Amino acid sequence: MNKEDVAVVGAGSTGASVAYHLSKAGHRVTLIEMDQIGGGTTSRSTANVRTHYSNETLARMALYSLGVLRGMEGTGFVKSGMLFLVSEEHWPAAERNVSMLRRAGVREDVLDRTEVARLFPEVEVADVEHFVHEPESGYADPVSTARTYASMAESLGARILTNTRVERLSSSGASNSLLLGDGRTLETPKVVLCTNVWTNGLLAASGVAREGLLPIRAVPHPVLVYRRPEGYLGARVIVSDYLKRAYYKPEGRSLMYGGSIDAEIDEVTVEPEECPTQVPDDYVSAYSQAMVERIPAMKEATIQRTYYGMYDTTPDELPIVDGLSGIGLPGVYACVGLSGHGFKMCPAFGVMVKEMLDGTADVSFERSSFALSRFGSGRLTGTSYSGLGSIV
Ligand SMILES: Cc1cc2nc3c(=O)[nH]c(=O)nc-3n(C[C@H](O)[C@H](O)[C@H](O)COP(=O)(O)OP(=O)(O)OC[C@H]3O[C@@H](n4cnc5c(N)ncnc54)[C@H](O)[C@@H]3O)c2cc1C
Incomplete structure (x- = not known):
């Protein structure tokens, strides 16, 4: 089992699920959150859990996640x-x-x-x-879901730092250095950003030039x-x-x-x-x-x-799940830009990030439509429902 250290920044529904899935795969995880667990946009979510999507990958992720959210204690799922x-x-x-x-x-x-x-x-x-x-379909309790994932990660050995902001990160290939708000530094080979609308603020503070910032509004x-x-x-x-x-x-x-x-x-x-x-x-x-x-x-x-x-909205309202070596941050990955429909898929995002880091394909959702490079290719797909937002 791969016992690599991974820092997951952001403990909303996404980061908490990612921390759990990485811990379950044997990684030593530190989950870092500047607020409380689930205190970011997750706490504002209406948390509808539906499967009606026009993008087949999202539909498969939503179906998989519905099964997990329905069966997992602590999600408060209501059918x-x-x-x-x-x-x-x-x-x-x-x-x-x-x-x-x-x-x-x-x-x-x-x-x-x-x-x-x-x-x-x-x-x-x-x-x-x-x-x-x-x-x-139905709805769930988003904060309780994030807390449940975080405590499952903790019981598998993850370290959780709340009220701790990552001020900036620097990457030197083999290692990443995270400067924390209390002045401490954390060295780790891999970092996953689950930082939603705050992602570009952190990237800019870490020296990424304007052109390198992610297309998220x-x-x-x-x-x-x-x-x-x-x-x-x-x-x-x-x-x-x-x-x-x-x-x-x-x-x-x-x-x-x-x-x-x-x-x-x-x-x-x-x-x-x-x-x-x-x-x-x-x-x-x-x-x-x-x-x-x-x-x-x-x-x-x-x-x-x-x-x-x-909402952390991308131009095609599809997420970005990719490595950031292309913007000068090798060893840093992102699962962001969820465009207002990310809660219902938090179980699938956890699996997807784990597979991305480990290069495995146990459950396997096709990830290429979530690559950062799509924005430069001019081949964005988007929703088939014109005039409707966050439907995809
Ligand atoms: C009004 C509203 C309604 C929605 N309705 C639905 C819905 O019906 N169904 C659905 O599936 N989705 C819905 N969503 C979307 C869904 O809630 C989000 O996609 C999902 O909860 C996002 O989770 P996250 O973990 O990616 O982001 P967040 O919950 O925002 O987590 C990111 C975390 O990162 C932390 N952070 C950021 N920067 C740093 C840093 N530098 N250092 C440390 N910590 C940091 C933040 O404090 C935050 O807690 C809705 C969203 C909103 C706002």
Whole structure:
């Protein structure tokens, strides 16, 4: 067994899973987090766990990960199912995806309006022509999942440093040196960056020139949390509404999380330190009105709070899982740019990074579409759902 030392920077759902999978493979892992475990964008995630993707690799990763998240203690997985309301415009792409997903082993039910009205009477669908239902999908608790992976890694011998920032790293080929916020230095042959929107800040502080930084933008996404009214409580299906470009996720027995899949939102870029906090009132009013048109029972709901979380978005909304020797950092790897759909795949990312470092292929997800070199090739694939963000 390879007992190489690896430092994993960032303990969100990705880094914690990576730390676990590397520890399980026999590496001596140090997991370093400047906040608490899961305290980054993971803590802001609405954590939907679906398998409907148009990119086959992502679909296979999502299917694999769904099985893990469902079976693993500590993830808080809830099997609510997910209902996709598909516009006429997006139906050809959705239909192709359904065929591809079924071949990949995903359960995708195409329903008609009568069946939807019977199964989900709370959802108003008079204006919708096409419906896909994923009964196996649901949502999980993202922070608990990250903590669970971190403690599984720790029980396999990983060292965990929280409230510890990596200020910069320098690479000399055989060894990497990490300068920590408390002045200590950590020497290690391999480093994995799972640092989400903060990746380029760390790379710039480490001397990587502007042209070498990764094509990742920090995109603020609004989340609205409602208290559901008396008549609309209990476990309910998550609705992904391609017509209104929004999703509505009933959580637990009394909350509803509202989020956007409108590609327009993805055009905004912020510095990670400048992410807005409160969602403006006019956005809340417009969003709430659209949601009530779709789920009339939400008319009596009250807003509990609003907040923003950031997506680490790449130009094609596919992740970057690759080594960084091309930008002068041999021995440094990245699993970043997850573009707003990374939580549900954290088990698969753990496997993928482990296979990348070890050169093995035990589970094996095809990784070439996540290579950094794709951005220079001019052959980006992207989503087949135009106008919809973070769908891919
Ligand atoms: C509003 C919102 C809704 C979402 N909804 C979904 C969804 O429904 N389904 C889904 O699958 N995904 C969703 N996502 C995306 C998903 O949550 C993320 O892709 C995933 O959680 C990212 O995990 P991560 O570990 O890569 O990043 P993070 O959780 O951000 O972890 C990165 C960590 O690195 C640490 N760090 C950074 N720099 C340093 C440094 N220099 N030194 C030490 N530590 C450092 C940070 O503190 C942070 O904790 C959503 C995201 C948001 C914001």
